[in-house]
Amino acid sequence: MSYQESLDFLYQALPMFQRVGAPAFKKDLTNTLQLCERLGNPHQAFKSIHIAGTNGKGSSAHALASVLQEAGYKTGLYTSPHLKSFRERIKINGQEIPETEVCTFVDEQREFLLTLKPSFFEMTVAMAFSYFAREKVDIAVIETGMGGKFDSTNVLLPVLCLITNIGLDHVQFLGDTLEKIAGEKAGIIKEKVPVIIGQTQEETTAVFQQAAREKNAPLIFAEQYVEVLPKGWKQAADMETLARYEIREADGSTWEVSMDLLGDYQAKNLPGILLASTRLNEMGYTISSGQLLQGLAKIRENTGLKGRWHILEKKPLVVCDTAHNADGFKLIIEQLHRLPHRNLYLILGMVQDKDQGQVLALLPKEARYIFCQADQPRSLPAEALKEKAALYGLQGTCIADVNTAIAYAKKNAGTDDLIFVGGSTFVVAEIKEL
The missing domain is CATH 3.90.190.20 (Mur ligase, C-terminal domain)
Structure with a gap:
């Protein structure tokens, strides 16, 4: 199959939430597990960071991937939906999955896909995991789709989880209260895997505390450790516009960070991003302060992120x-x-x-x-x-x-x-x- 023929197969033969909505949504991981088993369980072959949330999870995923790239790690990145090209969903060090990889996956798995009839998202997750495993990434940053507990990405056993925030979105699938939606997102919390909550919300705090207790997972509310204060925009030497933030830590120390993502809402994403970087250092990854600052200042350049302010x-x-x-x-x-x-x-x-x-x-x-x-x-x-x-x-x-x-x-x-x-x-x- 040509690349276009492969895309036509993916879009037309398989249900896709991005296009058809509710009929493509399933609360079941069976198809993903069967796909991963057929592919040799690639999700078990690489380290990962798993990110869920209503808003901010895409920006946070790209930011952490950029930081890890600056720190010298071969970094996979899986996000959705795409804006311009299907290949945006699956990247390594900011480079989109090659067309030939997409064609090979469809050619090799076509008959199995026709028999299993997975959703578009289930198939795309399996493709990403297979690609990351084969390319031997050091770590992959994986963004959930809509939910958490039953999201296809939730077959992972990550080294770290991040939940950005909870809002009333996709209520027909995830629940009509913040507490119910938080319960779905909390489904990514795994046994003894540290979980960071990026934005503390009164309605959801107890939900995350209970889920973390049940899984013996260390729970970190990022806003208890850092306060982020917007300081306006500045012009960098290369004429790139950057958003400046003052970071105030719990011990009273202050420092400044700049991001090339200009939406003021990034101030709500930064605590989780910063605490995730700190936690990764504590776990044996090496991210210097300079690499952190460079990674946050070059998110768009390093990852190709578009469409955020x-x-x-x-x-x-x-x-x-x-x-x-x-x-x-x-x-x-x-x-x-x-x-x-x-x-x-x-x-x-x-x-x-x-x-x-x-x-x-x-x-x-x-x-x-x-x-x-x-x-x-x-x-x-x-x-x-x-x-x-x-x-x-x-x-x-x-x-x-x-x-x-x-x-x-x-x-x-x-x-x-x-x-x-x-x-x-x-x-x-x-x-x-x-």
């Missing part, structure tokens, strides 16, 4: 972000309000199987809205989104294609205006400039 243009300022739930958008809106601007344009597209009202209720009524939709089966039609937005006092126009919408906004905006593009990962994925 990604600046597309500066005059007018055009920013996109993959945030797609209420917790994520609260922080996005706060940052938009802090940026100096005259008029605010919001180019917005969403999926059908989310509670759009929770996000729409947060959005500023004075903004100029352009409603769009991704070319994707789960997308909410732009006209339907416009009608729903009107119920919240949000007015605008419909331009279905996101790139046409961006061109329209830039044509009408002044150089001191601000344009934001988001609402759905799929909308951001279709931006040509990304």
Whole structure:
């Protein structure tokens, strides 16, 4: 099979949550275990860090991978969903899995896949684990998909677990309270494996404490050890814009770190990232302070991460972000309000199987809205989104294609205006400039 034929097989022959939603979601690890057994249990052949959470797990995974790369470790990275290319999901030292590896996996496993009928995600996890094992990575950073306990990645026995935060997302699958969702995410906690909680939340603390006790797992609430204070942006020598943070440790010492991820919400991810780096050092990995700082300053360069407060243009300022739930958008809106601007344009597209009202209720009524939709089966039609937005006092126009919408906004905006593009990962994925 050619690479395109292999992709066609993966997308068309197997259920894929990214495209079809609920029918692809299963609370069962049987298929993944059978796939791994057929492949020689590759998940047992490499060390790993397992990351779950509602928001921030992707950024945290890329940040830790970047730090480990700077420290000289051959580092695997598995994340989802992808934005531009399927191969973004599986990387070693920032390099995407080669097309030939994807073709070989499909060619060799095609008949078994047709018989087993795993989900797209189950198959992709198995492909990643097989690739990491064969390439003998020193360590792999593995991001869960939607949940935790029944997520396909949860066949791992990692050296460290990180849970970033808990929010109300995918409630139809994971539960309709923070406590229920935390219970699902806590399912990644393993016997005697240290677990770091990146963001302390009153509603979920007891859930994690109970899960850790049951597994005899050392539990670390990162915010008890470090406080992160945003200090604004700075221009690096190579003209790269970096976000500065002051780190205050429990013993009173302070130091500064810079990240090339510019979203203010990274301040909530940093405690977990920093404590994970500290814990890895305690476990025998060697990460110097200089390597930590370099890794955090070069996340995008080292890993190829896109779509997190990604600046597309500066005059007018055009920013996109993959945030797609209420917790994520609260922080996005706060940052938009802090940026100096005259008029605010919001180019917005969403999926059908989310509670759009929770996000729409947060959005500023004075903004100029352009409603769009991704070319994707789960997308909410732009006209339907416009009608729903009107119920919240949000007015605008419909331009279905996101790139046409961006061109329209830039044509009408002044150089001191601000344009934001988001609402759905799929909308951001279709931006040509990304």
